[in-house]
Structures are given as C-alpha cells and as structure tokens.
Amino acid sequence: MFVVRYRPEEQHSLRPHHDASTFSIDIALNKQGVDYEGGGVRYTRYNCTVPADEVGYAMMFPGRLTHQHEGLPTTKGTRYILVSFINP
Known part of the structure; x- marks a missing residue:
C-alpha cells in the first residue's frame, strides 16, 4: 500500500x-x-469517467489488460488516495 x-x-x-x-x-x-x-x-478503453470517491470508499478494478486508466487533474488544493495492488 502507498499514498499518492x-x-x-x-x-x-x-x-x-x-x-x-x-x-x-x-x-x-x-x-x-x-x-x-x-x-x-478515467478508464480510457471505455471512455468512462468516475468522479472522486467519498472519503473511505474503495474503488476496485482489474489492474492489467482491460482497465487502462488515468488520474484526472487536480486543479486546486491537495488530493490524497491510498493505493493497493492485489496479486492472488
């Protein structure tokens, strides 16, 4: 886990x-x-944008292959997210 x-x-x-x-x-x-x-x-393959989640809510998605994604620009202030990778 790490913070971005x-x-x-x-x-x-x-x-x-x-x-x-x-x-x-x-x-x-x-x-x-x-x-x-x-x-x-934004998930580029699907052209799907998901606004920032509520504090403490988790968004889980396939990391490889199907879900290329990008972090959208933070325009004011400081945004923090906790990121974790799962490899069963």
Whole structure:
C-alpha cells in the first residue's frame, strides 16, 4: 500500500497506464470540493469517467489488460488516495 498525493503545482494527474497488478484498489483519503477540486479517474478503453470517491470508499478494478486508466487533474488544493495492488 502507498499514498499518492496530487497537487496542481506538483503531480496534478497521472497519464494513462495499466497497473501491473491483478486487481487495484484506490481509496479516497480526503474530500473533493472541500480539500481539493478536480480529480477522479478515467478508464480510457471505455471512455468512462468516475468522479472522486467519498472519503473511505474503495474503488476496485482489474489492474492489467482491460482497465487502462488515468488520474484526472487536480486543479486546486491537495488530493490524497491510498493505493493497493492485489496479486492472488
């Protein structure tokens, strides 16, 4: 597990990529609209955008092959997510 920090003046987004895991989990650690603006994830293959989750909610998805994704830009404040990879 590790924490990712997104800030407009640093790493504000993450380019489209596949994770090396069988499954990936992202957990929101702070609140969109209060602590930061922007954010969320887009699954490029499906052109599906998911807004930032509620604090403590987990989003689990296949990490390899089918779910290329990108972290959308954080435009204001600081966004934190907890990331975990599962390889059964």
